[in-house]
Amino acid sequence: MQPIAATNDFVVKFANVNGSGSASANELFARSILRMGVPVCSRNIFPSNIQGLPTWYEVRVSGEGWLGRRGGVDLMVAMNPQTWDKDLAEIESGGYLLYDSTKPLTSQKLRADVNLLGVPLTQLSNTLEGTIPRERQLLKNIIYLGAVVQLLSMHLETVQDLITKQFKGKDKLIKLNFAAMKLGYDYAAKTLAGKCRLKVEKADLVGDRIFIQGNDAAGLGAVYGGATVCAWYPITPSTSLAEAFTAHCKTFRVDPVTKKNNFAIVQAEDEIAAIGIVIGANWNGARAFTATSGPGISLMQEFFGLAYFAEVPAVVFDIQRGGPSTGMPTRTQQSDILLAAYASHGDTKHVLLLPRDPHEAFEFAAEAFDLAERLQTPVFVMLDLDIGMNDWLCEPLSWDDSRKYDRGKVMSAEELEAGTFFGRYTDVDGDAIPYRTLPATHPSKGAYFTRGSSRNAMAKYSEEGADYVYNMQRLLRKFETAKGLVPAPLRRDAKEKTRYGAIFYGSTSPALDEALSHLEAQGVHLNTLRLRAFPFGEEVVDFVNAHDQVFVIEQNRDAQMQKLMVNECAIDPARFISILHYDGTPITARFIAAAIGERMNVSKPKAKEAAE
Amino acid sequence: MQPIAATNDFVVKFANVNGSGSASANELFARSILRMGVPVCSRNIFPSNIQGLPTWYEVRVSGEGWLGRRGGVDLMVAMNPQTWDKDLAEIESGGYLLYDSTKPLTSQKLRADVNLLGVPLTQLSNTLEGTIPRERQLLKNIIYLGAVVQLLSMHLETVQDLITKQFKGKDKLIKLNFAAMKLGYDYAAKTLAGKCRLKVEKADLVGDRIFIQGNDAAGLGAVYGGATVCAWYPITPSTSLAEAFTAHCKTFRVDPVTKKNNFAIVQAEDEIAAIGIVIGANWNGARAFTATSGPGISLMQEFFGLAYFAEVPAVVFDIQRGGPSTGMPTRTQQSDILLAAYASHGDTKHVLLLPRDPHEAFEFAAEAFDLAERLQTPVFVMLDLDIGMNDWLCEPLSWDDSRKYDRGKVMSAEELEAGTFFGRYTDVDGDAIPYRTLPATHPSKGAYFTRGSSRNAMAKYSEEGADYVYNMQRLLRKFETAKGLVPAPLRRDAKEKTRYGAIFYGSTSPALDEALSHLEAQGVHLNTLRLRAFPFGEEVVDFVNAHDQVFVIEQNRDAQMQKLMVNECAIDPARFISILHYDGTPITARFIAAAIGERMNVSKPKAKEAAE
Amino acid sequence: MTYIAKPKLHHPGLKPNKLGFTHRDYEGSISTLCAGCGHDSISAALIQAAYELDIEPYRVAKMSGIGCSSKTPDYFLGNAHGFNAVHGRMPSVLTGANLANRDLIYLGVSGDGDSASIGLGQFAHCVRRGVNMVYICENNGVYGLTKGQFSATADKGSKSKAGGTNSDNPIDLVSLALVLGATFVARSFSGDKKQLVPLLKAAIAHQGSAVIDVISPCVQFNNHAGSTKSFDFVREHNEAVNRIDFMVDRAPITADYAPGTVQVVQQHDGTYLKLSKLHAEYDPTDRARAMAYLQERHNAGEVVTGLLYVEEQANDLHANLNTVAAPLNRLGERTLCPGSAKLAALNDAYR
Amino acid sequence: MTYIAKPKLHHPGLKPNKLGFTHRDYEGSISTLCAGCGHDSISAALIQAAYELDIEPYRVAKMSGIGCSSKTPDYFLGNAHGFNAVHGRMPSVLTGANLANRDLIYLGVSGDGDSASIGLGQFAHCVRRGVNMVYICENNGVYGLTKGQFSATADKGSKSKAGGTNSDNPIDLVSLALVLGATFVARSFSGDKKQLVPLLKAAIAHQGSAVIDVISPCVQFNNHAGSTKSFDFVREHNEAVNRIDFMVDRAPITADYAPGTVQVVQQHDGTYLKLSKLHAEYDPTDRARAMAYLQERHNAGEVVTGLLYVEEQANDLHANLNTVAAPLNRLGERTLCPGSAKLAALNDAYR
Ligand SMILES: Cc1ncc(C[n+]2csc(CCOP(=O)(O)OP(=O)(O)O)c2C)c(N)n1
Ligand SMILES: Cc1ncc(C[n+]2csc(CCOP(=O)(O)OP(=O)(O)O)c2C)c(N)n1
Ligand code: SF4
Ligand code: SF4
Ligand SMILES: [Mg+2]
Ligand SMILES: [Mg+2]
Secondary structure, eight states, X not given: OOOOEEESXXXXXEEEETTSSHHHHHHHHHHHHHHTTOOEEEXXXXXXXXXXXXXXXXXXXXXXXXXXXXXXEEEEEEOOGGGHXXXXXXXXXXXXEEEEOSSOOOSSOOOTTSEEEEEOHHHHHHTXXXXXXXXXXXXXXXXXXXXXXXXXXXXXXHHHHHXXXXXXXOHHHHHHHXXXXXXXXXXXXXXXXXXXXXXXXXXXXXXXXXXEEHHHHHHHHHHHTTOOEEEEOOOTTTHHHHHHHHHHHHHHSBOTTTOXXXXXXXXXXXXXXXXXXXXXXXXXXXXXXXXXXXHHHHHTHHHHHHHHHHTOOEEEEEEEEEOSTTBEEEEEOOOOHHHHHTOSSSSOOOEXXXXXXHHHHHHHHHHHHHHHHXXXXXXXXXXEHHHHHSEEEEOOOOOOXXXXXXXXXXXXXXXXXXXXXXXXXXXXXXXXXXOBOOTTSSSSSSOOEEESBOBOTTSOBOOOHHHHHHHHHXXXXXXXXXXXXXXXOEEEOOSSOOXXXXXXXXXXXXXXXXXXXXXXXXXXXXXXXXXXXXXXXXXXXXXXXXXXXXXXXXXXXXXXHHHHHHHHHTOOGGGEEEEEBOSSSOOBHHHHHHHHHHHTTOOOOOOSSOBO | OOOOXXXXXXXXXXXXXXTSSHHHHHHHHHHHHHHTTOOEEEEEEOXXXXXXXXXXXXXXXXXXXXXXXXXXXXXEEEOOGGGHHHHHHHEEEEEEEEEEOSSOOOSSOOOTTSEEEEEOHHHXXXXXXXXXXXXXXXXXXXXXXXXXXXXXXXXXXXXXXXXXXXXTTOHHHHHHHHHHXXXXXXXXXXXXXXXXXXXXXXXXXXXXXXXXXXXXXHHHHHHHTTOOEEEEOOOTTXXXXXXHHHHHHHHHSBOTTTOOBSOEEEEOSSHHHHHHHHHHHHHTTOOEEEEEOHHHHHHTHHHHHHHHHHTOOXXXXXXXXXXXXXXXXXXXXXXXXXXXXXXXXXXXXXXXXOOSSHHHHHHHHHHHHHHHXXXXXXXXXXXXXXXXXXXXXXXXXXXOTTOOOOOOSBOOHHHHHTTOOOOXXXXXXXXXXXXXXXXXXXXXXXXXXXXXXXBOTTSOBOOOHHHHHHHHHHHHHHHHHHHTTSOOOEEEOOSSOOSEXXXXXXXXXXXXXXXXXXXXXXXXXXXXXXXXXXXXXHHHHHHHHTOSEEEXXXXXXXXXXXXXXXXXXXXXXXXXXXXXXXXXXXXXXXXXXXXXXXXXXXXXXXXXXXXX | OOOOOOOOOOOTTSOOOTTSOOGGGGBOXXXXXXXXXXXXXHHHHHHHHHHHTTOOGGGEEEEEOSSHHHHGGGGBOTTSEEEEOSTTOXXXXXXXXXXHOTTSEEEXXXXXXXXXXXXXXXXXXXXXXXXXXXXEEEEOSEETTTTXXXXXXXXXXXXXXXXXXXXXXXXXXXXXXXXTTOSEEEEEETTOHHHHHHHHHHHHHOSSEEEXXXXXXXXXXXOSTTOTTSHHHHHHHXXXXXXXXXXXXXXXXXXXXXXXXXXXXXXXXXXXXXXXXXXXTOOTTOHHHHHHHHHHHHHTTOEEEEEEEEOTTOOOHHHHHTBOSSXXXXXXXXXXXXXXXXXHHHHHHTO | OOOOOOOOOOOTTSOOOXXXXXXXXXXXXXXXXXXXXXXXXXXXXXXXXXXXXXOOXXXXXXXXXXXXXXXXXXXXXXXXXXXXXXXXXXXXXXHHHHHHOTTSEEEEEEEHIIIIITTHHHHHHHHHTTOSEEEEEEEOSEETTTTSEEOTTSOTTOBOTTSOBOOSOOOOHHHHHHHTTOSEEEEEETTOHHHHHHHHHHHHHOSSEEEEEEEOOOTTTSOSTTOTTSHHXXXXXXXXXXXXXXXXXXXXXXXXXXXXSEEEXXXXXXXXXXXXXXXXXXXXXXXXXXXXXXXXXXXXXXXXXXXXXXXXXXXXXHXXXXXXSSOGGGOOHHHHOOHHHHHHHHHHHTO
């Protein structure tokens, strides 16, 4: 069996135990490769637990620049005995397994077509002087990193630079880490020379791109978008968004003179209180948001209905995870689409934004506040765990300083004083968006009573059917207006003319890009439309009409986005073929290519992953 | 202008102020007509307020037996100055207006084509000896009742019998009411003779039917269905269901010997606690339910997801009212369909039952508990304010004593003791329904841990994609099984062959029946399918395929049931035409006939009511 | 631009306050509550308190939940914005509003069902955060708007109009507020305007979480014999521990009062409250003893009213969050948006 | 049919209890919590208590919410059913389970975030209804499972591992339970098994709402200096008011003890608790004074532990609801369904 030989195109997976401090060593590995100018994408697969359970870190090295998960593993660093069998099974035929050879392999399963790379990590770590057991435990991670760096012919210096940067000032730590690195590196050089044919070769393929997590970027986007109030309740995978907002506020929003905060962040007692605070703050003219995940979206339902019906702005980040119920808290999915789009009882529709990566997460985060205030309604930014909690290689963040916040239709004291007509729910401009006033704007004009019960155009309580219907129909027209304001879907046509199309959104994007090229290589051509928001504009209908069959690729069980398109665009479901991936792991190019290929009768082994 | 002349076919509407005690007098009127063997349907239109705001009671007298609202009013009893203009406007040309003529009409609007029937109610009431003002206020209602009874040539005795029955034992009250009745009756006889050409004529058209509210019937159904635990939180229009259950339990469920209760009813602190109690009780083997309305359904979302995913039975009555948010708490709508069907985050689907009237409310209430335990999932009984809080004339309630409760797949101690295999989430029978055990069934076998997070078939916590997918796909198959268990839709074909169909459900039924006959009279023929449950069986697809165009008649803005059919049956939306009525008043035959007629180009004035 | 509201022209009869507003400038639309409902008296007391404090009517935000009580903000201060949120969730909406603009006066009006049943959690957390507000619970022991079911404040053994008896332990919002660290806690009675108005004024002056539990009988569903929230019952069992005589900006001279009969408390905003002690031993600055006292008197069947606790140096949520003095909703783009240069620098950190 | 569980065969070493069960029969699956987590000690104490009380392991229902603490029911009493509900909602699920079958022992295991933050409302209402249960809050002052944010029980001024300071008032579940009418209230420390086990036994014997707040340090996120929930802090500030020496079925003779050093309390189920007083003046049957005492000592920086309050004649929810003695989940069709004849009669009433 030929050992796999590959340069700048392979997958390394680290199998660890959580709480063992492997994270920083693994991330160091990924960043070092980026420093060498080679694109990587990394994914952290962690348990809903704090210490002692399996965790994996998967790094895909791709000179071609593919950033989605590929599937399969070429080099497995197996540091977790609990998952040995599973990890072994995942390795590609001809792949490599690096393990701690301090104790001889006895009971463990092995595979003839997998090349063993033994490194006596424990033994080596014991040679590190002046260290306590806990430290040696941690340094083991650096030792295997050293070995891997050597095996993949990476630059030791690059890694060392990063270490120096990371522990700036802590010289003792730096020395210790260097020593550990060297132990692994030298051992590999001495005893495993030539055993591994995977190689990282310096290149210039990364450009000015940045390596950032979606939640971090979105939190920063909220700062740039002018959010001043954040109310949240901890829940994986959304917690890091609120924490990022907090950190960025401390950097950018503390008054240099008074040292006072130009922001207010409240960790609420639960999600219901969080959204209540957000609605109260927006009602009172502050840009406010919350970040949560599925369970929070369920709990906030009643408040979403209030904001929709009373027309109060609100921004909600939904970092989707595996549902239903507590589900898979540390796995990714796109399964809150329908609940968010039709949130709350009664007839409602809500605006959704669908960023494809951290770069768009930043942009849409800022954009969301303009939309919420312009439309006076909740706006959901639909992220997921894959974008939110993994470092993605993406375009640098940018901001146009000439850009002004759109605060929407808010009546000023001057206008009121001048006697400009004000009827809170009156459609003055024909776009179905009414004017609002903020509390205490004017002593005697513009005050009104906000309520979730039926009212007339002047905001007076009313049980008249006609008044109710007026507002409900205006809300529908307002949603029509929204179509012209939200980010339009992006169409990309195949090299060759085709009758087949594919629609996708969010974190599926990188895997899909790659899948397309695989399919193209097999002569399968697809035009694509990437959805970026709901409500859908005409582009969706046009795209579907322009093709006989349209694949809809989603990371949920029930084809939720497809249902939404059918419902809202009156499209014949027969036009759609759903490609669904929902086992909680990020969708892969292999899966998409196989699933589409299969349906287009391209012979290709079906991917392992679970799906319909 | 000819005064309207009609026998056993007209609409009387009483316009009152709430808290003025008119309710019992008005109901007396309706029941008296039933006693005369003439069918009536009545609807109570009341405000979200306790005292001083407008309230109406509309009685339709229909010898033909139409039980839906007709629309329009032939005789208006205008007891509320606040709404005089609105009430006047609603009267059919040639109709009648009965008012308190104690003071002469001065400022009030009038209509040339409306016949005035003045009765000096206040003045007459002052002639009642030995009464205090508050009593006289109440007796005014009886006085106008007396007048109406005379004007419609009804039997005074019939009404008197009912009064005697109602105040059994309270002779003074009976005498007082008789006196008041007589005042109105005699005044009308003397001064309004021949002025009114509306007439109730004794007949035998009621049969053994009963006059009952849907909430009352459903509460009774829960008693018959074996519910032992009820947890609820007050909310209009569901409150009377829990109160009815309480009342019927006190009649039927108190142990004659020990005087202890064979039931437990908890008024919870909110809807979240209510559904939590219901889930806990069902988990522990008691049949438990809650009753709520839209806002409660929103709040219960998270728990619905838990029950779906952990597979715990639960019965939920949703008495739908006007949404979104607080909306129109005292108006009717069918607008929680989508939220209930797809309740909670993640991929979920839930069973809905759709009773057409109180009779079916009773049946489906009992049925719901069998389905919930058989399918181990929440079952929603979707009532609405119209069915729930209005007295409907419907078939008597019946129960087959040979019927046995279906407690579903619950393993006994004996089975466990005998070593029968038990794997909580294993599909043993191929119907995707697993077996469950109740706590403390067996000392050492059958215990398991129930959770909302992912698990394997043996109920052990698992973050394995394959385990998760196994359960999610099984849940889909379980939903397929449900299709064979829920009440099937009922098809009724038109006299003549037709390419047009109509689909409807719930409280729309009586109005639709009547609309069909109107349309038929105009040569428009429609086959109909009445949905009785979700998930939908093949019948729905077959029905749609059998017709070119299918009207879907709903009482919501967004055609929610139509969306559900399109989604779940992959039907081309183009096959459907939605007929939507959502101003909060019950849909009328006139509205349906006009809306359908219009689309079939039958010339007919469009109904006043709001719709799309 | 800030205004001093211009008083409208009025009948000569109406006496204007310092700002030139008359009583009428503090009114709202006409109440739709039942004739005689305790809640209407509380609205009247609020109007009186605002008038006497010379508040600019529009610089108030009226927040409420759902219920008859929660409808009342529509019936006072018609020139102020109001927000009738969802059931039991007013505290969070008020908190958000307060965060957005610290300069307004926040009146949170709620009912016992709204606050003690569905809203208990939000009530508790809003109070423990020290949100600067006056939280008024119009407490009638029942759900008025849904026709008279027991609420969580109904006393054990209390009878419903329908004849049922309440078997759950009551939730005493005053004790709860004390446990949760509220810095101003009082109880009053809708029927005692002389006590209620000064309490409301002191609460509005208080710069922190002020909680006032006002027993407010429901004439429709809970004013019968056997109810512990009826007018008669409260009148008979009302035990006021003190009475606020007046509130001034300078320390009043108390020398001329018999020792132990008067207590002077200074609030954070500098105002002084002069309290006449009705129970010599009661000290409204001792939280621990206040709790014990309330428990004991409640067991003795008394309804203790008055200013039950006040912390002289209270802190509010903004102080804890160290927010800027300017209302957050007034901060401009230049303050809020770090701009492109900073972003470019930041990008490097992610390479 | 009811069983007496058959003990398995065991290593001779293991000592069986009255029912012949050994310690091992009360264990569950292996904990996945961090090494040294306080919660694991509580699980151990529960196992010990159940073993010493000779409980049939399977006649217990283990209810919990979400959190590290809420995971623990998986780690004890493996033969009992468990229900890991949703976050903060265990109390309602437990209430429902209890209504369905009054014969089981209900252990409600929760965390401070689960109980005092999102779950405060349900905790309060479950307690005030007198649901017969042992409610255990494994209190570490942080959200462990979400990596160490402050929970609502974190003390004001307490420092987080990240360096932040908590500025909200803490929620003291013990004071809350007292205000809400809990009939058995205790506080303990996961590090003090000698105190905890007897308290758990007494709580299980108690026929009403028993609330035990157990300080249970989070070694991962809240065991540092500056935290008031760390092992060191609690050890240093732990002030036990009493110690349960034993629980017996007959009144113990107390003559031979120095006066004021011993207190005997009889519980509803007949058992007697013998308490050694560590604070002579502390009386665990006086709710009002208990509240004041806790408030004072808390201000003094003490962590008061022990049996803080017990009501000798407690009532539970079933007593209030007057439910039949038989578990509702065992009632058959004949008891539940009135049948067709009654329905026919009823129809007439609707004509
Ligand atoms: C989520 C939700 N549940 C239930 C209701 C129905 N509801 C309206 S008001 C109310 C109780 C009001 O009681 P309280 O707060 O004491 O006010 P009161 O009417 O007594 O003044 C209830 C249960 C609702 N509007 N929303
Ligand atoms: C509705 C909902 N919101 C948030 C979460 C995320 N979450 C899981 S556990 C937890 C807090 C647990 O804290 P605590 O109850 O103190 O338990 P501990 O881990 O400290 O023992 C949170 C916020 C969730 N699971 N569900
Ligand atoms: S029902 Fe009760 S609370 Fe509501 S308005 Fe009437 S009296 Fe007031
Ligand atoms: S994180 Fe804290 S609470 Fe959770 S298991 Fe670890 S030590 Fe225990
Ligand atoms: Mg009330
Ligand atoms: Mg905790």
